[in-house]
Each structure stands twice: as C-alpha cells, then as structure tokens.
Amino acid sequence: WEISTKMAGTSRADAMQAAVDDAKPVGASYARVEEAVVVHAKIHLTIQADDAGLAGWVEYDVEVRADGVQVVLLDLRHLEVVKAGPKVHKTSEWNANAFATGAPAGAIGAPLAIGLGDDPRKKGDVVAVRVEFETEAGEDKFGSALQALTKEQTSGKENGLAFTQCQAIHARSLFPCQDTPAVKFTFEATMTVPPPRRVLMAACEVPLSGQEGQSKTEEGKLRYDFVQKVPVPAYLFAFAVGKFESREIGPRTRVWAEPNMVDAAAAEFADTNKFLEAAESLAGPYRWGRYDLLMLPPSFPYGGMENPCLTFVTPTLIAGDGSLAHVVAHEIAHSWTGNLVTNKGWDHFWLNEGWTVFLERKILGQVYGEEILQLHAIAGYEELCEEVSRIGPSHRFTALIPRLEGNDDPDDAFSKVPYEKGFYFLYFLQELVGGPAQFEPFMKDYIQHFALSTVDSCQFKAYFEQYFKSDPKVATVEWDKWFHQPGMPPCENLYDHTLAEAARALASEWHSADPLGVGNEEFHPSFSDIQGWSVHQLIVFLDRLLALRAMQPLHNSMVKKLGEAYKFFESGNSEIKSRFLRLGVFAGNTQCYEGAVDMLKAQGRMKFLRPLYRALNQGDSQARELAKTTFQENKSRYHPIAAKMVGADLGLS
Ligand SMILES: [Zn+2]
Structure with missing residues (x-):
C-alpha cells in the first residue's frame, strides 16, 4: 500500500518525472508491459523537403493492465517531443504537456512517460494519448532507422530514395513507441511526400477514390494512406519513399523496384507464388492480404526483411537464374513465424529465425525436392560451425538463449546462431518424434495456436511437451543444454549427404x-x-x-x-x-x-x-x-x- 499512497499523493508531473527517473530497460525497451500497452496507433509522418528530416504525430490507444497506473512508458531515440498527453475527457482536445523524457542511453535511447489523465485508471481501461515529434537537429538527420539516398546513390539517378529498417530496436527513432516485440498493435498510417516519389508501406494501401495508388495532394504533396489490421510489433513498421515501378508476378504479388531494375527483379523472383502456396499448405492460410516484394538499392543492409505485406530485399539476390530466391522463401515463411507468431523478447529470437529457416527449408523441399532441403540443411550447419568458432564456443551469444542484459543492443548479438542452431534444434525434435509426418502437423498447430500473439522459449517447450505427451522420447530432450549451453548443438543430426x-x-x-x-x-x-x-x-x-x-x-x-x-x-x-x-x-x-x-x-x-x-x-x-x-x-x-x-x-x- 505504500506505493499506492505515495502515487496518490504525488502530482501528475511528479509521477511522470518519477516514471522516467525510475525507468530501467527490460529487453532493450523501457515499456512496462505489465502496466500499460499500446493496442492501436494512428501514425502520421512527413518527410521534410529535400529529405531534411522527419516530423509527425502518433495517437495511441493504450490498454491499462493494472489498477492505478498513471503513465505509459515509450521508447524514443534521436527524436524531439514537441507535445504529448492524453485526450481530455469527453472532448476532442489533447493535453499537450503531460509528458517527461529521461536521459538517453546509447542505442537504447530514452524513456518517454505520457500521463494517462487525472482519473484513477483501472485494469482494462483504454486511454487515448497523442505525441507530436520531430527528428533532432544534427548531422545524423534521420537517426538509425531511415536511410535517405541522394539521387546519385540510386540506380535511376533521377530521384532520391529513403527506406527504413526497424529491426531490432530502430523503430524508436522513427516515432516514439513501445519498441519491444512483446507489444503488438494494429495501425493506420498516413504519409505525405512531394511528387514524383511515392510511398510504399508494410501494410495495405487504402485506396482513395476507390482506386489503388491514387493519391490526393495536400499543399502540392501526395498523400498515401495505409492500414495494418493484423497486430504487429514496432520492429515490423516499415516504409520506403522513391520512384518505384511494379510488375505483377502472381495473383497477390507484385515486385516493386526502381524503374530500371524492375524487370530483372520480376524475372528473378518468378517462383514467389509457388513458395507462398507451399507455405500455406505447411503453415495455414496467409493472413496478410497481399504479398509484395520491394527490391531496394544495394545499400540495404540485409538479404531481406520480412516487413508485412511488403518484403524488402537486396539487389544482391539478382543472380540471373533465381538461384538465391531461397531468401524470398525465408521472408515468406516469416509471414507465419515471426510476424504472426512473434518472439516475446530478443532472447527468444531463435523462435523467430530458427522456425523461419525451418519453414523456409520445408518450402524449398516441397518446391524443389527433399534433397534440396537436405543440401540447405548441410550448408546451414557449415555456416553454424564457422559462426560458433568466430564468436567463440563458450560465448553466451552462441547459446540459443543468449541472456541479453536489459540495455544490450540486440544488433550486437546478431549472428547466424539463432537461425542455424534454431533450425538444428527443430530438425532434431522432428527426428525425435518420428519425422515430418508427426512434426509437420505440430508445426501448423503451434503456429495457429500462437497466431497474432507472442511466445517465449518456455511456452514453446510446454506446448511441445503437451502436444507429444504420449511419446516417451520427449522426456529425453535436454532442454537446458539446448537453450542455455553455448557452442555447437549437444546432439548430432543425420542428414542425407547425396x-x-x-x-x-x-x-x-x-x-x-x-x-x-x-x-x-x-x-x-x-x-x-x-x-x-x-x-x-x-x-x-x-x-x-x-x-x-x-x-x-x-x-x-x-x-x-x-x-x-x-x-x-x-x-x-x-x-x-x-x-x-x-x-x-x-x-x-x-x-x-x-x-x-x-x-x-x-x-x-x-x-x-x-x-x-x-x-x-x-x-x-x-x-x-x-x-x-x-x-x-x-x-x-x-x-x-x-x-x-x-x-x-x-x-x-
Ligand atoms: Zn529471418
């Protein structure tokens, strides 16, 4: 009762200041998910003229999860908060000055506390808050999530281009948010840009005047509206601004790229629809509407990023013969493992990536044959060996669960280990329970059970043990070793080496x-x-x-x-x-x-x-x-x- 007495006697401003002063990052985020979580967002972003910076506002619906909570905590980095506060009761007005920000701490950034209003809040209440912000002035005008390329840096050389990469903890430099995979929310988003560039977003475009792609001008700018009806974590928010063209390559799939690259991209990714259909047969219906691909300029830092509805890919996949399109199978697989069923924290990243490599290889096996699956599994094992010896076989980052500290930047722990050791473990479990005939139905069941939600390693273990409870071999799994022991896996898989x-x-x-x-x-x-x-x-x-x-x-x-x-x-x-x-x-x-x-x-x-x-x-x-x-x-x-x-x-x- 001491805490509640103290809080009740404290002024609102003090409560917000106290919240940011006491804020400690958990899993690289200041969000306190047991107190208040974002469930829906209206996001409005503007890229300033000449790509000079970013400004905008976000309105959040915040669900209160405990009685007496006075603030919601968000993450931010490299952003200046202009105004923030809750909606004034029974009006359409917003309190503009009910917030406090803490001191920034490196990659983690700073906490932002926004007051939830004067009324005592009860568990289950939904409170609307609004925050207005702009990028901090400085040399690094966009922070770490957004890269703006000058027209000389694009392949068309006529228009600048900008794109985001939010995984793992970069969304907080686009807009203040609960930047943890433990929080998933639906959103509506609006962006305005000067023509002739257009906006593509990892969401469904809302057609204006009933025609997709059409946009109306606001002060000479083009406006684009999007909606994401499937709840997503902040790290899956993504957009790109540029002069893009598209080609249809399937009933729900279009490839987008700079105009001079679009035909090569369409040819390279011609198997996309086959992968999608194989994935649906393995994992259940595709729930995201469209599956489009956006091929970015060569500076895109990853092979692909599974941004929902719109996978981002690197042009280094263009080999001329489709031979590297397995990356597309991987990103498609994320539509189920990662995007629909999301790891609850970065310590459980193997549940995103290990499962996705597993499903990717199942897709390849269905489309190209079992021996291809086996070859990829063997190649993956070679990569795991190299990665473990590079990082060090006793380093915690080579354990399936790397035990990240609260303020560790997950990017620093990024390696092939969660991908390939995760795959290796799942393949081991598959063989243990009798092979694909037993394990594939479990995979589909697991995905459907945790769909739209988040999962950690403990929940996975419990679900697996429950599903296979009649199989005595399940009791022999050395979970502790698999989860926590660094180095190479504790058991050896037998692959077909043909x-x-x-x-x-x-x-x-x-x-x-x-x-x-x-x-x-x-x-x-x-x-x-x-x-x-x-x-x-x-x-x-x-x-x-x-x-x-x-x-x-x-x-x-x-x-x-x-x-x-x-x-x-x-x-x-x-x-x-x-x-x-x-x-x-x-x-x-x-x-x-x-x-x-x-x-x-x-x-x-x-x-x-x-x-x-x-x-x-x-x-x-x-x-x-x-x-x-x-x-x-x-x-x-x-x-x-x-x-x-x-x-x-x-x-x-
Ligand atoms: Zn992945």
Whole structure:
C-alpha cells in the first residue's frame, strides 16, 4: 500500500518525472508491459523537403493492465517531443504537456512517460494519448532507422530514395513507441511526400477514390494512406519513399523496384507464388492480404526483411537464374513465424529465425525436392560451425538463449546462431518424434495456436511437451543444454549427404593438394569438376574449403587456379563471389583484394560486408590498409546499422 499512497499523493508531473527517473530497460525497451500497452496507433509522418528530416504525430490507444497506473512508458531515440498527453475527457482536445523524457542511453535511447489523465485508471481501461515529434537537429538527420539516398546513390539517378529498417530496436527513432516485440498493435498510417516519389508501406494501401495508388495532394504533396489490421510489433513498421515501378508476378504479388531494375527483379523472383502456396499448405492460410516484394538499392543492409505485406530485399539476390530466391522463401515463411507468431523478447529470437529457416527449408523441399532441403540443411550447419568458432564456443551469444542484459543492443548479438542452431534444434525434435509426418502437423498447430500473439522459449517447450505427451522420447530432450549451453548443438543430426558429398570431396581434394600452403604444380583442376552443380553445392564446397583452410591459407597460385578453372573471378553470384574472395584474401591474392574492394563499394549487405572486411583486416599490411580506406570512403553510403557494425568489427568506432 505504500506505493499506492505515495502515487496518490504525488502530482501528475511528479509521477511522470518519477516514471522516467525510475525507468530501467527490460529487453532493450523501457515499456512496462505489465502496466500499460499500446493496442492501436494512428501514425502520421512527413518527410521534410529535400529529405531534411522527419516530423509527425502518433495517437495511441493504450490498454491499462493494472489498477492505478498513471503513465505509459515509450521508447524514443534521436527524436524531439514537441507535445504529448492524453485526450481530455469527453472532448476532442489533447493535453499537450503531460509528458517527461529521461536521459538517453546509447542505442537504447530514452524513456518517454505520457500521463494517462487525472482519473484513477483501472485494469482494462483504454486511454487515448497523442505525441507530436520531430527528428533532432544534427548531422545524423534521420537517426538509425531511415536511410535517405541522394539521387546519385540510386540506380535511376533521377530521384532520391529513403527506406527504413526497424529491426531490432530502430523503430524508436522513427516515432516514439513501445519498441519491444512483446507489444503488438494494429495501425493506420498516413504519409505525405512531394511528387514524383511515392510511398510504399508494410501494410495495405487504402485506396482513395476507390482506386489503388491514387493519391490526393495536400499543399502540392501526395498523400498515401495505409492500414495494418493484423497486430504487429514496432520492429515490423516499415516504409520506403522513391520512384518505384511494379510488375505483377502472381495473383497477390507484385515486385516493386526502381524503374530500371524492375524487370530483372520480376524475372528473378518468378517462383514467389509457388513458395507462398507451399507455405500455406505447411503453415495455414496467409493472413496478410497481399504479398509484395520491394527490391531496394544495394545499400540495404540485409538479404531481406520480412516487413508485412511488403518484403524488402537486396539487389544482391539478382543472380540471373533465381538461384538465391531461397531468401524470398525465408521472408515468406516469416509471414507465419515471426510476424504472426512473434518472439516475446530478443532472447527468444531463435523462435523467430530458427522456425523461419525451418519453414523456409520445408518450402524449398516441397518446391524443389527433399534433397534440396537436405543440401540447405548441410550448408546451414557449415555456416553454424564457422559462426560458433568466430564468436567463440563458450560465448553466451552462441547459446540459443543468449541472456541479453536489459540495455544490450540486440544488433550486437546478431549472428547466424539463432537461425542455424534454431533450425538444428527443430530438425532434431522432428527426428525425435518420428519425422515430418508427426512434426509437420505440430508445426501448423503451434503456429495457429500462437497466431497474432507472442511466445517465449518456455511456452514453446510446454506446448511441445503437451502436444507429444504420449511419446516417451520427449522426456529425453535436454532442454537446458539446448537453450542455455553455448557452442555447437549437444546432439548430432543425420542428414542425407547425396548432394553435399561431391562438394565436400572436391574441397578435400583441394585441401590435400596443398596441405602446407606452398602450392602444387601437379594439380590441374578443370571446369568439368563442377559441371552441372547447383549454386548451393558450390556454396558447400567453398564453405568447406574455407573451414579446412582457416589455419593455413591456400597458396596464392592455388587461388589463381581455383578462380580461373571454376570461373569464380567473373562470378555474378554474390554468395559464390564473396566466399571465393575471402579464400583469395586469406591467401594474399591481390586480384582478390581488388575484387573484395569492388564488392565492398558496390553493395552494403552486412552478410557480405562484415566477412570481407574482417578477411581484409586479418591480412597483410596492404590488406589492412585497404579495409580501413575502403570503409572510410564508403561508410557514408552504407546503411547506419551496417556502418556501425563494420566500424566495430574494424575497431574504428
Ligand atoms: Zn529471418
């Protein structure tokens, strides 16, 4: 009773100040989900002329979850709050000055407390609050979520382009929000932009005058309205502004891209509808209406981002033959695992990504055959081995649950581990209970049970144990080891190695031809070694060779033979090229130094930036110098998240 007495006797302003003073981040967010949560938002954003900054307002419906709560806590970073407060009772007016902000703390940002009004609040009340804000002045005009490209930085070179990336905790630099995956809300959003650019959003566009894409002008600007009827966490809020064109590639799918890229994108992603149909058969109905793709410029920092209704993808997926479209299968899978069933906190990120890799590979298995699923599983295991040895097998970030501190930035823990160790665990469970015939119905059931909601590792365990309660083998699962033990998984999965075998054998051949890294004049590779191989067989070959040569690089002359015989020097496939270049950089091959620098200049996807920069940075003085100068010259073109991560890798920030 002490607390409630104290609160009752405190003025409203004091309560707000006390709330931000006492605020401690939990799971990288200041939101107190046991007290008050956002359930719906009206979002209004304006990009200022010449992409000079961002301003707007948000009206939230806040659901009170405990009696006596006086404030709702939001996250913000790099934003100036102009006004904020609750709706004045029985009017359409807003209290403009019922808020307090705390001190910012690095990537986590600052807490914002907004008062919930004078009346005592009861559990179950829904209170409307409004916050008006603009980006803080300064060199970094947009904060970390939004990257604005000048027209010179686009491929069309005629109009500037801006796009967002909110995962993991960047939404708070677009608008004040409860930036935790534990909170999901529906929203309506409006954006106005000067023509000829248009807005695309991870939501459904609301047609004006009954015609999609039509927009009315407000002070010469174009206005776009959107609605998201499925509740989403803040990290799935996304938009892009630019001159985009689209092509239909399926009954509910369109590819968007800059006009000069749109046909290549449409051709590359032609299998999208097959993936969608396979996913529905495995996971249940697709609930988001449209599934569109937006291909962004090369600085997009990820392979893809599962923004609802509108997956964002990197142009590095353009291989000319659809061979990297598995990334689209991955993002489609997120429509169920991640977006519909969302991890409750970043410690349980494996439930988003492990499940999504699992469903992605199930989709590939259905569309291309079981042996392709097996090949991808093996390739994934190679990646997991490399990642665990890079991070360190006793590092907590190699555990399925990495035990993040309240103020850890989840981006710092980002790695392949939740993806591949998560997949590995789910595959292990599948085999334990008798294979796909038993496990696939469970997968669908789990997804439908937790749909529209959030889930943590404990709930997953309980649900699995309940579902398979009649199977005695379930009691043998070492949950604690799987969840908390760092390093490689505690048990081994048996995969079908038919397609991987030749790739691994060839890697061994190269390895034993030059065991000491001094070269071998008797060794004569030819293109027939890899004739007819799929891209993923080549990936397995290169990953295996990278692993075998981690301690003793190949001799420079061997890298030259490898590049020439297998045509890796001229490969247009980003996955092949980046791996070959790393082998070459480790061997001190200067042609590969040049190739690496070219690739670092041409795109900004972290999957390629970080290993290539690390490889150069581990090389001789020429390579290290190239890493530094290339980064200094190009970091302003990289997305802020990528620039931060690479800078940290190179020890430059
Ligand atoms: Zn993913």
